Amino acid sequence: MPNKTPAIYWIRQDLRINDNAALMAAAKGDRPVIPLYIREDDLAGALGGAQAWWLERSLARLGEAYDELGTGLVLKSGKPGTIIADLIEETGAETVYWNRRYTPDGMRTDKALKQKLRDDGIDAQSFAGRILHEPSKFETKSGGPYKVYTPFWKAFSADPRIADPQDAPDRLTAPDTKPQSERLEDWKLYSGKPDWAAGFDDIWTPGEAAANRQLDRFIDAIAEHYASSRDRPDIEATSMLSPHLALGEISPATIWHRVGRAKDLSSENRKKFLQELVWRDFCYHLLFHAPDLRTENWNSRFDGFAWQDNDEAFDAWTRGRTGYPIVDAGMRQLWQEGTMHNRVRMIVASFLIKDLMIDWRKGEAWFRDTLVDADPASNPANWQWVAGSGADASPFFRIFNPVLQGNKFDPQGDYVRRYVPELEDMPAKHIHAPFDAPRDVLDAAGVTLGKDYPKPLVDHKKARNRALAAFEKIKD
């Protein structure tokens, strides 16, 4: 029997073997497969620093997985069109498959490439799997995209058929001659200084195996308290799956089904978590219908908002030196660990946007660069949500009070103490507002404001009134 021509499986943000439609289609009938990852020139800058750290490690794990499956992984740098055309020439491949992505740049690249390959007689196909349902699937009765989450969830739940995850292949057939691969070590994806990301290793293990272990851990020990504890940054109460999802180390369908069928999980906890998972789909739905979501206000009323340029304040925010402990703890967690608890993300975002009146785009860019789970849909959609310019947004006048939020969600101050060690000895009663603590309490804790820990950058009450006044000017 003559050897079949190989299929190229182009890997993007789907760094997994399991539940991978493009890979399975490529390998069908023992066809030889060339798993190809391209470091794309055109998308330079799209990858943040923290995610580059993750990608470097995840690609190493993926390379091992493909070695075990028998094909290895081919790494190339450049334009996808050129790389793939060269590879077709070199290997005689007649098939190129990939899993879809939904960023405007990515979709443009993929659409043009698919057309060109098909014109050349190549079987080029794309597959679903990054999100639960295609972003174009849902529309309101009046024919447009959903603008509010609850109706989106209802439409989503009305037809909850999500295909069961496909198992990983046991083995793959390698092409007769393996194409040359660049060396991952030579890419030096993570170029941060030695001090940054040192703490990432303490809490993160990139790769598909770790993603699945984390899902097990969530289902076994965390999910049963999800609804009541998910807002508590001082407790291990969230799934921590977002960076794995961001690079596709686990599919949302896998999470959907494993949580959906988990034993001994109350319907409240199950539903609450699955709703959060579907928020991710909602963000992709929004991005699909508003491709400029990252740069333009979803609600154009905000185009006239009087954002303040204040580099000094922005710098203090990024470094966790605002003088508001819950804000500073969050920003320092972000820097040290490449993540931040969801509740605290809302608090720090509210502080930047409303207390400092700095444009949400600056915050979005900072998160994109420092979060290991930075996602092209969720990140801008949620920043706009906090700003009030986004879909189903928090009204602008919903201004978080960082002291009340701290007292409510970090009642013992443990979260603050973990990331703001200079407040280690502050009692819970005063840890979220050291600027209001009696002198003797500060002395006993060894804290001199303005020396050991910053004085507040702004007075929250005044800042709140200033933001409300600015909002009045763009109202109607």
Place this chain on the structure above:
DNA sequence: AATATTTTAGT
């Protein structure tokens, strides 16, 4: 996915 302030109810 909020908070500050005012109003009303409860003792």
Place this chain on the structure above:
DNA sequence: CTAAAATAT
């Protein structure tokens, strides 16, 4: 008088 509820932002 305090606490809960309603209301404005």
